């Protein structure tokens with residue numbers, strides 16, 4: 001029986017484990033500093049702004065299905081617009097006290113919230129339990145794949161306990177009855193501003209373009225001077241055991257310029273002899289490998305693996321100096337980002353993953369370009385069976 005005083009809905013297993021992993025891949029390779037302390041976020045408009053508009057595709061069926069569930073449960077079919085879609089991760093120290101999601105004048109348009117949990121309490125993070133102030137359940141334990149849906153008003157006052165370790169990741173959406181807050185029309189206007197010259201087969205059309213440096217610096221108060229803290233992209237590489245090498249690095253140059261230029265990836269004394277266009281390209285490939293590694297069988301990979309070169313003493317010094325600029329506080333990195341699995345790594349699989357990343361990306365890019373004209377015509381972003 002639905003509780004009319006506290007209208008809310010829990011959907012167990014709403015997202016498949018692989019969808020959770022795919023969204024985690026997107027977040028770990030594209031996120032920026034969030035607007036609350038120790039929080040990181042990936043919005044759809046940010047994906048478009050960093051030349052990764054194809055990465056909004058995995059969200060589209062989920063947005064559509066969630067909107068349907070919300071409209072059906074609250075009896076408002078065809079009345080709602082999606083106001084916001086984003087991946088949000090909370091790290092050690094992040095929390096939120098009792099609040100409703102419409103509790104600010106600029107949030108009044110929010111009618112419903114849907115939070116999908118992409119990883120699990122007790123496995124991927126500690127703390128982070130969700131509580132409702134009144135009604136049942138009083139506590140919700142986040143588990144990968146589950147979705148929690150509730151009204152954004154004072155009937156659903158809630159809080160989230162402080163994260164004690166790990167990184168708690170959600171796909172969060174808000175819905176509004178107010179068409180002027182429709183996220184789709186904003187996204188479409190960004191999408192139409194992109195310079196699509198399809199069919200363009202050159203492989204660099206879909207390379208990510210980093211946003212401004214300050215959006216990646218943690219903690220954000222340090223991004224005026226970069227005196228302490230770290231670059232979150234470099235930190236994500238560090239916790240997986242990777243470093244950066246640039247032939248363009250020199251003490252006379254700013255690190256923020258160097259990482260926008262071609263880079264190579266290093267692990268221990270091995271330099272992987274492949275040029276990535278910039279830090280985001282390299283990070284996407286590494287996170288893609290981290291996502292796919294359990295399924296990659298080196299014997300089934302088709303292409304020749306890229307060469308591995310031993311790092312020379314001069315290169316080692318260059319790597320160390322670049323890292324020193326990007327990671328000022330290694331201890332802070334390790335408290336914010338949980339360390340990954342350093343044990344299982346092999347370059348043949350890694351090289352295969354770089355090729356697979358390219359195939360994954362070009363397929364999504366192609367799909368997006370096919371769908372775009374229909375999205376523009378309808379001023380709505382939707383799953384389009386006719387574009388299959």
Ligand SMILES: O=C(O)CCC(=O)C(=O)O
Nearest residue numbers: 096101115130158160170
């Ligand atoms: O992540 C959650 O469980 C809820 C977060 C929340 O309450 C909010 O962002 O308003």
Ligand SMILES: [Fe+2]
Nearest residue numbers: 099100101158
């Ligand atoms: Fe909330």
